[in-house]
Amino acid sequence: MLELKGISTFYGNIQALHDISLKVEEGEIITLIGANGAGKSTTLMSISGIVPPRTGEILFKGKPIHELSPNKIVGLGLCQVPEGRHIFPDLTVAENLDMGAFLRKDKKQIEGDLEYIYDLFPILQKRRNQPGGNLSGGEQQMLAISRALMARPQLLLLDEPSMGLAPLVTRQIFDIIRK
Ligand SMILES: Nc1ncnc2c1ncn2[C@@H]1O[C@H](COP(=O)(O)OP(=O)(O)OP(=O)(O)O)[C@@H](O)[C@H]1O
Ligand SMILES: [Mg+2]
Known part of the structure; x- marks a missing residue:
């Protein structure tokens, strides 16, 4: 590939x-x-x-x-999740996810993908109206991965996805990557 x-x-x-x-x-x-x-x-x-x-x-x-x-x-269909996450701190969680779908025009499927993301990371749904910068490190990593997923990638490039995260959160992130 x-x-x-x-x-x-x-x-x-x-x-x-x-x-x-x-x-x-x-x-x-x-x-x-x-x-x-x-x-x-x-x-x-x-x-x-x-x-x-x-x-x-x-x-x-x-x-x-x-x-x-x-x-x-x-x-x-090749998307990078950069080291240090680089989410947009002043945009809300939902707006950060919107940015991931910036190049897409298939509105219906974007909505479906958003539901899929909120299913994968319920905490993001709970925090959808809060600024991304207010999330914890682990939550920001979830948001960064989710933002990349919103582009419907066929291949994801993840740079140090577990950096600075507690072992439990790291395991959660790697479970999601496998999924
Ligand atoms: N913007 C830059 N300008 C000049 N040199 C750079 C730049 N970014 C990286 N380098 C150099 O390129 C080399 C490779 O760096 P890179 O960041 O790819 O390493 P890495 O394997 O990701 O390291 P780390 O584990 O610290 O993240 C290093 O010698 C680094 O100093
Ligand atoms: Mg590096």
Whole structure:
């Protein structure tokens, strides 16, 4: 489904990724493990087009995406949940979820997906009219994942989804990821 072929990514003159290749098949959960600064986030940023690779190829469902803009890549069904969540703190929970569906026009299905999300995370429904910034860290992670799900992704890129969360909340998040 996703294939990286020998990608190298730079920040200015600094090379962060050296010839990375990997494959993700449909239904698989693939984990990148490495020391701080190893390039895990940069790999995800390269896939989602935010820091595109300078050399190499990225194929999504057989089509090259390494020269597409991030919004085009989201439109193809590849969504990133960034490290540190980056929810919109001044928007309500419901508005944050709306933003996830920004590129979609299928109003009916968006409503259905919202119900699915509220089923998955009842706490988000309870807090739907509160600013996202008022949620706890674990709740913000749930919101960040849910916002990505609202784009109807076929592949989710999650950067450190358990960072700063209690073991119980971490287990809950990973149960949801498997689901
Ligand atoms: N915006 C940036 N500008 C310059 N260099 C950067 C930038 N972001 C990351 N780097 C460098 O790129 C390399 C890879 O960083 P990256 O954030 O991808 O690592 P990581 O594996 O996600 O680390 P962590 O476990 O700390 O999240 C590091 O050497 C880092 O200093
Ligand atoms: Mg990182």
